Amino acid sequence: MTESTPSIHTPVLLHEVVEGLGTPRVYLDGTLGGAGHMLAIAQHAKGKLTVIGLDRDPAAIKRARALLEGKAEQVILEHTDFRNLDLALDAHSIKEVDAILLDLGISSDELDASGKGFSFLRDEPLFMTMGNPTEQTFTAKDIVNTWEEETIADVIFGYGEERYARRIARNIVNYRAKKLIETTFELGEIIKMSVPGMYRHGKIHPATRTFQALRIAVNDELGALKSGLSKGYERLASGGRMAVISFHSLEDRIVKDFNKARVAEGATITTKKPITASPEERAVNPRSRSAKLRILVKP
Ligand SMILES: C[S@@+](CC[C@H](N)C(=O)[O-])C[C@H]1O[C@@H](n2cnc3c(N)ncnc32)[C@H](O)[C@@H]1O
Incomplete structure (x- = not known):
């Protein structure tokens, strides 16, 4: 697979994320991947927004460039870890964002077609680096x-x-x-x-x-998550929303505890229980079966 090949990743909980994040003026996607969520959010906001997309995988950034061209007033894409989101925002003089999405783990592009050894179903060198x-x-x-x-x-x-x-x-x-x-x-x-x-x-x-x-x-994924949550929340505008989709209990526990601590300080969560995939989505996208979406709103 090359950067010019379209993404094979199907975004999970797409409708729920778009509904949950509304129409932000400035949207930060810390896990750009195949840009499915970003594209849907940009379309929902009728292109009247700035989007900032980050990914540790350089192939994701390259692939998304053409896809996102002209879809927002400003499109900023950076090859970096979301634990450095503060630096990425500083580099473009963006102080605050209205909405953040962290859709954790790896994409189907990385799992099935990167050749980096993420899947036990393919004989590849054992790298597993994003x-x-x-x-x-x-x-x-x-x-x-x-x-x-x-x-x-x-x-x-x-x-x-x-x-x-x-x-x-x-x-x-x-x-x-x-x-x-x-x-x-x-x-x-x-x-x-x-x-x-x-x-x-x-x-x-x-x-x-x-x-x-x-x-x-x-990939020190849990360390990155803790750091990304704190930095993301710090740069969220008042009334801004941070959505996180996790895929296993270790991630979800970190998100749940982080949100709970912010709620004690005055933040709100949109639903008490995490949002999960509908039976229809589970049937067509097995990856969605373990997905849990939690949304935090800054006071
Ligand atoms: C599940 S996919 C995201 C799919 C995306 N939401 C879409 O609609 O296509 C996760 C992506 O996040 C990236 N990623 C995971 N952890 C990251 C981190 N700490 N910093 C930046 N990117 C990360 C992966 O390389 C992968 O491309």
Whole structure:
């Protein structure tokens, strides 16, 4: 896949996000991806807005440029982590924004077509970085080949909530004593032989949780989220809204706790329970099944 290929990502909870964020004058999308949400929000505001899109993946930024041209009064796209959103806004002299969206994790473009090893269904090098990997980049290959067994187990258990984390870590270390672990298929096989037969044929692929854990660790996703939430809220105008879509309990807990603390200071939330996908959306987009949307309104 190249930057000129259209995005294959289907935005989740699209209608709910557009309805929840209304018609902002200045909209910041910290996770631009295939720009599906941004485009819908720009169209909803009839192009009368400034949009700022950030992404850690340079391919997403390049792909979105042509798509967004002329869709807003000002289109600013930056290849950066949303934990640096303050710097991105400063660089364009934007003090405040009316709406923010963080749609967490990776896009289908990254999962299915980046060649960076996010999916256990494709045989690829074990990078798992959202940015473009270079010789110096920290990757999943570094974790499985150099970290201590106990630390690997802690990552897989802590970020993947994988109950066979210790067995998987043990087998990773045994395997690498003979040969470096270089590809997704090699890691997938190690995981498969670490879990009981029943689990191998369960509802989710046995490698799902371990791959999620490694991806979170490689990209420090939870650290980025905490930092992005604080910085985003700081730059939100009074009455501004910050929407976050999370895909697993670790992320959702961070968002829920952050919102709760702001509510204690006078902010409001639009719904007590997170918004989830309708049965219709779940049926056509399996990715939406674990999505939870929470919206915070600044006083
Ligand atoms: C789920 S996709 C977003 C899809 C997008 N909302 C759309 O409608 O197409 C998440 C995107 O956020 C990016 N991303 C994840 N964490 C990030 C971070 N900390 N900073 C910047 N971009 C990030 C990923 O590279 C990916 O492109």
